[in-house]
Amino acid sequence: MQHAQLLDLVRQHVRSTFLSEGVDNIDDCCETILIRDGFYCGRRFACDSHRAILFLEEKVVKFYGPDGEFLRSQAITDSQTDGAAA
Numbered sequence: 001m002q003h004a005q006l007l008d009l010v011r012q013h014v015r016s017t018f019l020s021e022g023v024d025n026i027d028d029c030c031e032t033i034l035i036r037d038g039f040y041c042g043r044r045f046a047c048d049s050h051r052a053i054l055f056l057e058e059k060v061v062k063f064y065g066p067d068g069e070f071l072r073s074q075a076i077t078d079s080q081t082d083g084a085a086a
Helices: 003-020 078-085
Strands: 029-036 039-047 050-055 060-064 070-075
Touching (some): 003 029, 003 050
Antiparallel strands (some): 029 039, 039 050
16 A cells, blocks of 8 residues: 555545544644654644644554543554555
């Protein structure tokens, strides 16, 4: 799967998770590219007071609530990425 397809899949998952967590204004979200030691390592999504971070190397998205508390972690599996490409 190409990186652009992976990002689309992650964006959809983040949006649906934020909606299920009660975020009202889903269209007013911010996406930030994360760089570590000069290399691209993931994305940070912020919407209302909720956050999600895509850790690209680990292929996992971690979700955080309004007070910064960890809510859950979701692995991006090969079956998810293969299904999105089909």
